[in-house]
Amino acid sequence: MSEQSPLSEVGEFELIEAFIGLYPQGDDVIVGPGDDAAVLRIRNGHVVVSTDVMVEGRHFRRDWVQGGDVGRRAAAQNLSDINAMGGRAHSMTVGLTLPGDLEAGWALEFARGFAEECAKVGAQVVGGDTTRGDQVVVAVTAIGALTHAPVLRSGARAGDVVALCGRQGWAAGGLAVLTRGFRSPRVLVEAYRSPQPPYEAGVVAAAAGATSMIDVSDGLVADAGHLAAESGVAIDLHAGAFEVAEPLHAVGAALNADPMQFILGGGDDHPLLATFASTGAVPQGWRVVGEVAEGSGVTVDGSPFEGPAGWVHF
Amino acid sequence: MSEQSPLSEVGEFELIEAFIGLYPQGDDVIVGPGDDAAVLRIRNGHVVVSTDVMVEGRHFRRDWVQGGDVGRRAAAQNLSDINAMGGRAHSMTVGLTLPGDLEAGWALEFARGFAEECAKVGAQVVGGDTTRGDQVVVAVTAIGALTHAPVLRSGARAGDVVALCGRQGWAAGGLAVLTRGFRSPRVLVEAYRSPQPPYEAGVVAAAAGATSMIDVSDGLVADAGHLAAESGVAIDLHAGAFEVAEPLHAVGAALNADPMQFILGGGDDHPLLATFASTGAVPQGWRVVGEVAEGSGVTVDGSPFEGPAGWVHF
Incomplete structure (x- = not known):
């Protein structure tokens, strides 16, 4: 052949x-x-x-x-x-x-x-x-x-902290570049073509007592919404807590877009989003990006996120 | 909705x-x-x-x-x-x-x-x-x-008997009927639409010491060929040993076809074909339909089966 x-x-x-x-x-x-x-x-x-x-x-x-x-x-x-x-x-x-x-x-x-x-x-x-x-x-x-009890989407409790492990927004930046017919920044295009999920992080989070966990595939805010809905809680994300990598700044400037849109809306990097009972329980390599409260829904710095609509036609 | x-x-x-x-x-x-x-x-x-x-x-x-x-x-x-x-x-x-x-x-x-x-x-x-x-x-x-060791395709040995459990040829008869634009005999059309594999037979055969086993999905002779090839043996099937159900006779007469073609070539009924060390080891509900010998390939009453070619274009 x-x-x-x-x-x-x-x-x-x-x-x-x-x-x-x-x-x-x-x-x-x-x-x-x-x-x-x-x-x-x-x-x-x-x-x-x-x-x-x-x-x-x-x-x-x-x-x-x-x-x-x-x-x-x-x-x-x-x-x-x-x-x-x-x-x-x-x-x-x-x-x-x-x-x-x-x-x-x-x-x-x-x-x-x-x-x-x-x-x-x-x-x-x-x-x-x-x-x-x-x-x-x-x-x-x-x-x-x-090797541990499964970490479900439904275990987050008011007072927990929300933490993220892995690159987020890079693949969405790469997709935005490709959509406009460009091929660079190459590092973002590569992130879209070949994601690098934090494969060791899930077991570590389970061992550390993560109360809930999800992989980010629909979009960070959308997937935080799944955690919030399944757990019956509200999640507030802190925009300032995220790392905005240099290539995301570059592509944001080139496309006249806010790089936070890639981070909050993107879904192809497959980082893990999890909740822990306290900051002290968050394992190394994770970044605290928000908190869990009584209520429902997801906010960013207290306000609704203006991203893509949640209702998806088949 | x-x-x-x-x-x-x-x-x-x-x-x-x-x-x-x-x-x-x-x-x-x-x-x-x-x-x-x-x-x-x-x-x-x-x-x-x-x-x-x-x-x-x-x-x-x-x-x-x-x-x-x-x-x-x-x-x-x-x-x-x-x-x-x-x-x-x-x-x-x-x-x-x-x-x-x-x-x-x-x-x-x-x-x-x-x-x-x-x-x-x-x-x-x-x-x-x-x-x-x-x-x-x-x-x-x-x-x-x-619950037992898996029964592979590769365990048939010269001297074993070949046995079949479940309906065979009914679905192929039903497909032949549908292909010609007919809707009856209804029992064959139903056999094609809703197969009735012998789901209890696999565990029973394993417990009875079946030496090799396969489900018939590519066609009886073709799947016997997989057993023969993986086991490094020859298989001879005995045409007279198969049950030719009445509706298969009827559809054969109506379409001017030999009903044995449905039985030897058909693949949508999902019966099990297995080998056992002796006739005495064959569980109830199975029918002895052939024997295993030294050599390679599949014959029917000692002659090659004139069915569809084995080489399939993608």
Whole structure:
């Protein structure tokens, strides 16, 4: 199979064999890809499971990101969900639909990027299914193990502090750059193409007694809203507490935008947002960015955030 | 939300809430849908995982099957993979892409059918993701538990007997009927729309010491070929050993086709095909249909099967 071949000229089994060759298996995989199902050894009795679907044209554009980027982003999005429960990712499955005119090289780059991102946390790709479809659809399931009680969205209490771990706003800045047809600042475009979630932070937060946690994927204020709603509390974020990195200032100036819009509205960096009973409980590497109070909803410095509307048409 | 509403006029969160309402959770689900990930209690340390993708136009046609049928078929296909390892299905996740002009009622019927099929084995739908796409794509992951060592495709040995459990050829007969624009014999059309895999048979076969096992989904001869290839043996099937049900005779006569073609080539009924060390080891409810010998490949009464070619274009 040549990397330039359109998939319509590639044998289905040949493509599957190529994928399997790109996915190394670890000791905790008793049966890997190729049988009716994979068999995993998960030492703890509690298994964490999450699924996300990414669709071409809706979640990514093939002219803005390469196959490897889509693979990395799809893996990161799902690994991050396990992270947000305080779990460790163990194994992944990948369902794919690919158009027949797609180059084989795109699909192989996807698999390489996917495997690369999984390797960051020691997760293995244990199964998948690939079939022809009108557009690229990536449906990933991540399976993890828990070493502590799961950290839910519903545990925040009035008086808790709100803390953030990981880059936030960089990917949204990169997307704003790409949307306007630019390719720099390159560091932001790269942040959009290849997110760097804080994969070690979820377990650490669980061990430190985080009262609630979520990964930021819909947007920081929107996801703070999920924590507030599920916990039955109000959250106030402090704009001055966030780090506004230099490239975000630069892109804000170039696009005549407030860089805080990227930070408060952006959702593709997958940092973790969590609540802790006190500032003293917040682990190293986390930044306190707000507080929990009685009530409902999310405010920024006491005022509603003027971001995208919450009601989303299907 | 009215069942007649096109999905483009339905709120994303409203649709998700409706889905969640259709998926009851059991005691072994510690955290169900709605958080970053679900948390499952799996008492045995070995977890079985399988993923399959179904695409409109390739795996089903919306004018031949209803939403509920697609839900039942998608669930059955994945539950059957767990069955074929000798496992018990525990939980399912469902990734969906749906076109905006699809009626909400179709999506809800899909979820009802999916939940109905899962309920047959006590499996729960613990997570999912639904997003808009150009065509209906269903990506399911099934997670199960093992009570015995997994039964692989690779364990068949010369001298073993080959046995089948479950209806075979009925769905292919139903598809042949639909393809020609007919709607009867109704029992075959129903078999295609709503398969009835022998969900209890996998665990029983594992307990009885099955040496290899697969679920028939690519076609009986094709799947026997997977067993033969993975085990490094030859398999001979005995045409006279199969039961040719009356409706298969009827549709064969009506379409001027040999009903054995449906049985040997069909793949949508999801029976189990397994090998056992001797006839005495074959559990009740299974039918001996062939034998394992030294060599390679699959024959029917000693001759190659003239079915569809094995090489599949992507």
